[in-house]
Amino acid sequence: MEKLLDIRDLHVSFTTFGGEVQAVRGVNLELYRGETLAIVGESGCGKSVTANSIMRLIPSPPGKIKEGAILFKGVDMTQLPDKEVRKIRGVDISMIFQDPMTALNPTLTIGDQLTEGLRQHRSISKREANDQAVDMLNLVGIPNPVERLKQYPHEFSGGMRQRIVIAMALICEPELLIADEPTTALDVTIQAQILQLFQKIQKQTRVSIILITHDLGVVAKIADRIAVMYAGKVIETGTRKEIFYTPQHPYTRGLLQSVPRLDQKGEKLIPIDGTPPDLFSPPAGCPFTARCPMAMEVCSKIYPFHSELSQTHEVNCWLQDERAKKFMASTF
Amino acid sequence: MIPEQKEKEQPTHSSIPDEWFQPKKKNTDDAESVVRPSLSYWQDAWRRLRQNKLAMSGLLFLILLGIMAVIGPWVSPHDVDTQNLPNQNQAPSMTHWFGTDELGRDVFTRTWYGARISLFVGLMAALIDFFIGVAYGGLSGYKGGRTDNIMMRIIEILYGLPYLLVVILLLVVMGPSLLTIIIALTVTGWVGMARIVRGQVLQLKHNEFVMASQSFGAKTKRIIQKNLLPNTMGPIIVQMTLTVPTAIFAEAFLSFLGLGIQSPYASWGMMANDALGVILSGDWWRLFFPAFFISATMFAFNVLGDGLQDALDPKLRR
Amino acid sequence: MAKYILKRFLYMVVTVFIIATLTFFLMNLLPGSPFNEERTTNEAVQRNLEAHYHLDEPLIVQYVLYLKSIVTMDFGPSIKQPTETVNSLLSRGFPISAELGVWTVLTALISGVALGVFAALKHNGVIDYIAMTIAVLGISIPNFVLATLLIQQLAVNLGILPAATWSSPQHMILPIVALATGPMAIIARLTRSSMLETLTQDYIKTARAKGLSPFKVIVKHALKNALMPVVTILGTLLAGILTGTFVIEKIFAIPGMGKYFVEGINQRDYPVIMGTTVFYSAFLVFMLFLVDIAYGILDPRIKLHKEGGS
Numbered sequence: 001m002e003k004l005l006d007i008r009d010l011h012v013s014f015t016t017f018g019g020e021v022q023a024v025r026g027v028n029l030e031l032y033r034g035e036t037l038a039i040v041g042e043s044g045c046g047k048s049v050t051a052n053s054i055m056r057l058i059p060s061p062p063g064k065i066k067e068g069a070i071l072f073k074g075v076d077m078t079q080l081p082d083k084e085v086r087k088i089r090g091v092d093i094s095m096i097f098q099d100p101m102t103a104l105n106p107t108l109t110i111g112d113q114l115t116e117g118l119r120q121h122r123s124i125s126k127r128e129a130n131d132q133a134v135d136m137l138n139l140v141g142i143p144n145p146v147e148r149l150k151q152y153p154h155e156f157s158g159g160m161r162q163r164i165v166i167a168m169a170l171i172c173e174p175e176l177l178i179a180d181e182p183t184t185a186l187d188v189t190i191q192a193q194i195l196q197l198f199q200k201i202q203k204q205t206r207v208s209i210i211l212i213t214h215d216l217g218v219v220a221k222i223a224d225r226i227a228v229m230y231a232g233k234v235i236e237t238g239t240r241k242e243i244f245y246t247p248q249h250p251y252t253r254g255l256l257q258s259v260p261r262l263d264q265k266g267e268k269l270i271p272i273d274g275t276p277p278d279l280f281s282p283p284a285g286c287p288f289t290a291r292c293p294m295a296m297e298v299c300s301k302i303y304p305f306h307s308e309l310s311q312t313h314e315v316n317c318w319l320q321d322e323r324a325k326k327f328m329a330s331t332f
Numbered sequence: 333m334i335p336e337q338k339e340k341e342q343p344t345h346s347s348i349p350d351e352w353f354q355p356k357k358k359n360t361d362d363a364e365s366v367v368r369p370s371l372s373y374w375q376d377a378w379r380r381l382r383q384n385k386l387a388m389s390g391l392l393f394l395i396l397l398g399i400m401a402v403i404g405p406w407v408s409p410h411d412v413d414t415q416n417l418p419n420q421n422q423a424p425s426m427t428h429w430f431g432t433d434e435l436g437r438d439v440f441t442r443t444w445y446g447a448r449i450s451l452f453v454g455l456m457a458a459l460i461d462f463f464i465g466v467a468y469g470g471l472s473g474y475k476g477g478r479t480d481n482i483m484m485r486i487i488e489i490l491y492g493l494p495y496l497l498v499v500i501l502l503l504v505v506m507g508p509s510l511l512t513i514i515i516a517l518t519v520t521g522w523v524g525m526a527r528i529v530r531g532q533v534l535q536l537k538h539n540e541f542v543m544a545s546q547s548f549g550a551k552t553k554r555i556i557q558k559n560l561l562p563n564t565m566g567p568i569i570v571q572m573t574l575t576v577p578t579a580i581f582a583e584a585f586l587s588f589l590g591l592g593i594q595s596p597y598a599s600w601g602m603m604a605n606d607a608l609g610v611i612l613s614g615d616w617w618r619l620f621f622p623a624f625f626i627s628a629t630m631f632a633f634n635v636l637g638d639g640l641q642d643a644l645d646p647k648l649r650r
Numbered sequence: 651m652a653k654y655i656l657k658r659f660l661y662m663v664v665t666v667f668i669i670a671t672l673t674f675f676l677m678n679l680l681p682g683s684p685f686n687e688e689r690t691t692n693e694a695v696q697r698n699l700e701a702h703y704h705l706d707e708p709l710i711v712q713y714v715l716y717l718k719s720i721v722t723m724d725f726g727p728s729i730k731q732p733t734e735t736v737n738s739l740l741s742r743g744f745p746i747s748a749e750l751g752v753w754t755v756l757t758a759l760i761s762g763v764a765l766g767v768f769a770a771l772k773h774n775g776v777i778d779y780i781a782m783t784i785a786v787l788g789i790s791i792p793n794f795v796l797a798t799l800l801i802q803q804l805a806v807n808l809g810i811l812p813a814a815t816w817s818s819p820q821h822m823i824l825p826i827v828a829l830a831t832g833p834m835a836i837i838a839r840l841t842r843s844s845m846l847e848t849l850t851q852d853y854i855k856t857a858r859a860k861g862l863s864p865f866k867v868i869v870k871h872a873l874k875n876a877l878m879p880v881v882t883i884l885g886t887l888l889a890g891i892l893t894g895t896f897v898i899e900k901i902f903a904i905p906g907m908g909k910y911f912v913e914g915i916n917q918r919d920y921p922v923i924m925g926t927t928v929f930y931s932a933f934l935v936f937m938l939f940l941v942d943i944a945y946g947i948l949d950p951r952i953k954l955h956k957e958g959g960s
Contacts, residue, residue: 089861102852107874117860152950298352323353492665494934496893501927505676581792588794590916611802623795631790
């Protein structure tokens with residue numbers, strides 16, 4: 001499979017009054033053409049910052065990409081001049097934001113907002129742009145698209161607005177779609193519809209999707225691969241099966257145990273105690289140590305090495321070390 | 333997948349001692365240590381206000397002005413309205429620190445009298461606005477329903493009235509004096525305060541945290557102290573602070589038009605108006621002192637109000 | 651939308667009615683007013699007054715006739731100047747005041763918005779700091795103080811610009827600057843804070859994610875939304891500018907409406923005071939009405955808004 005995106009050792013920091021917040025601390029991710037990668041984690045773990053960095057949408061100042069490379073089709077996004085980045089935004093890579101209520105400009109018509117990206121990047125007439133917008137609205141399932149183009153965002157429901165946002169993102173036929181919590185603000189029934197829409201679109205357009213979420217239910221439905229982030233680092237990646245059935249990192253296991261599952265009746269939901277560490281001064285070792293039920297001395301001292309369990313399954317945890325396995329075996 | 337770690341001499345597997353792989357003793361404090369010391373709302377607001385240098389210098393200026401308004405005329409050897417025609421229009425000197433006006437009156441003494449008038453008018457206007465506004469807005473918000481609806485319609489109409497025109501009309505009818513100025517200013521001035529208070533009351537009535545405190549069984553007194561007061565008082569204090577410069581401006585404006593404080597008393601607006609007559613003669617001190625003090629006082633109140641707004645907004649806590 | 655406009659229109663009528671009524675009854679209380687015994691001794695003026703105010707009729711009839719004269723825009727004679735009527739003063743003064751007012755509003759709006767936008771874009775930078783210091787100063791220096799200072803420095807000391815009257819574009823600069831600085835400062839501050847808030851909105855991020863140029867993002871997506879709050883305070887600002895013309899016209903000896911109004915006050919020329927007050931109020935309330943409609947057009951959500959209370 002062809003690698004579409006390759007993020008290498010990405011560091012992103014924000015300068016605040018209280019000091020420097022290291023929001024992303026050495027993230028490595030790759031994405032292949034046509035697949036859906038889910039980035040999962042609690043709020044503040046750096047998943048949105050990573051996503052925004054791909055499109056260079058980090059507000060700067062105070063944000064800054066400190067280190068690392070983001071290779072999109074082999075070109076390093078972090079090194080491109082702004083003008084070149086704008087040619088990629090909306091055309092090759094599109095983004096969908098969390099709240100459909102605020103993602104649309106309340107003072108412009110839907111049609112205007114749908115077509116402005118097209119008209120910016122392609123030299124086409126207004127009529128052609130409108131025709132494409134109508135096609136797009138049809139694709140995302142909005143009835144009466146021709147009339148609807150003239151309406152304003154407040155005349156649509158939340159679910160409809162999210163469909164419009166998706167149509168807006170897809171109108172230039174991007175190769176990569178980044179969706180930042182696309183269903184979080186929606187009702188559960190609408191969530192399901194939007195997720196189906198994603199699957200339908202992916203089948204039709206072969207677009208690659210990066211899905212950012214804290215909702216494992218969403219992930220279970222549509223992700224091919226999953227990356228779990230914690231305190232600015234990717235701690236475990238694997239296929240959906242690997243993450244759901246053989247999670248290795250105690251944090252991943254904790255996440256799974258804190259979500260209700262239909263297939264395992266009667267099991268208690270176990271919350272993860274505590275809060276993530278302060279990213280002003282991140283700990284030297286594994287950031288999860290303080291909350292980890294299986295923490296060892298080494299965990300707070302050295303960041304765990306990287307271990308590969310399969311071609312696709314990788315984890316950073318000291319429990320993978322032979323010696324840890326020995327001790328575990330002797331105590332239990 | 334991870335390329336070679338760039339970090340400083342990465343330890344190797346073998347360099348890590350075996351005993352580090354013992355389970356760690358659980359230290360529960362680690363996970364949930366609260367970094368910020370808990371300060372009360374007012375302490376926190378004061379701490380943040382103190383960091384705002386501009387607001388603090390405004391506060392300092394106002395304190396000094398207040399002191400001078402009290403003792404200034406008393407420190408000066410000259411009377412506020414003693415005319416001394418041979419001494420007219422003298423530049424600042426050792427005997428007349430701020431010079432004299434066209435009737436030979438001491439500008440220094442008159443400036444502090446003006447400060448008294450301005451501060452008095454400003455503070456009274458703010459205070460009366462506060463009482464009427466809290467009563468009206470509080471009632472309107474608390475009652476709700478039809479009462480609220482009617483009371484708000486009235487406010488909306490009052491809001492549409494041109495403020496200074498009404499004040500001028502009232503002053504023409506009642507005749508200029510300090511009392512009528514204050515009455516005229518407050519007749520329409522309380523509307524803004526009433527709106528704010530009503531908004532706050534409405535918000536609090538339905539706010540989740542009040543319900544939450546009630547459901548936790550919090551005592552009414554505690555709810556008022558911990559929740560209602562900090563959340564309502566903030567905007568009200570800010571509104572009061574910003575009412576003062578508006579009132580000071582209005583008084584000066586009216587005095588400038590000849591509708592305000594009358595001779596022999598002194599007001600900054602009146603002094604500025606008098607100075608207009610001698611503007612061509614180059615007697616700069618006639619204009620400078622009233623102009624400086626009106627502007628500086630309004631500036632001080634404005635920056636203090638801005639500072640309070642930032643300091644008292646609970647959402648801005650960091 | 652039609653319902654919204656109708657409602658605003660009703661408010662307008664009620665407000666003007668209240669002011670007119672208030673003026674009428676307040677003036678009736680006044681010694682020396684046209685309604686009272688101790689009037690001017692000038693025979694001609696006396697006859698004019700009686701003809702206009704129907705002083706022999708009962709109060710209530712006078713009131714109705716007075717309201718009628720307001721609807722027909724006939725404000726009656728002046729007490730102090732037998733040859734003048736309030737209407738003749740207004741028709742002479744209004745065009746000049748309007749010219750001053752329009753220029754002031756334009757100056758304040760353009761410079762205020764520009765200052766606010768620049769400050770917001772360079773948030774926490776040097777430009778921001780300077781712009782906001784200028785803005786607080788502009789709010790704090792009363793227009794009449796600024797006017798006098800400008801005359802003293804630029805006209806008297808340096809002699810760059812003429813100090814008074816309204817005869818050429820150069821003559822207009824100082825009054826406009828003096829009158830526009832305050833509103834400009836308020837607009838700049840409001841624009842800045844509203845722009846800062848708008849720039850954090852998701853739709854701005856969305857617009858950037860579409861690959862639009864920064865200029866287009868700011869002008870098309872941010873500015874219109876950021877200017878909404880500015881439109882809502884335009885009414886208050888207009889009221890400030892209008893009352894500001896009283897002192898500015900007095901200081902610069904501009905023969906506008908404000909000058910006649912202030913003269914009327916100083917001479918206790920009550921019909922002039924009454925007529926101008928009602929005219930000013932009606933004009934201002936009408937402007938507020940226009941602002942409300944403009945807001946309704948600018949913000950497509952207004953039709954859904956529940957009116958009353960914020």
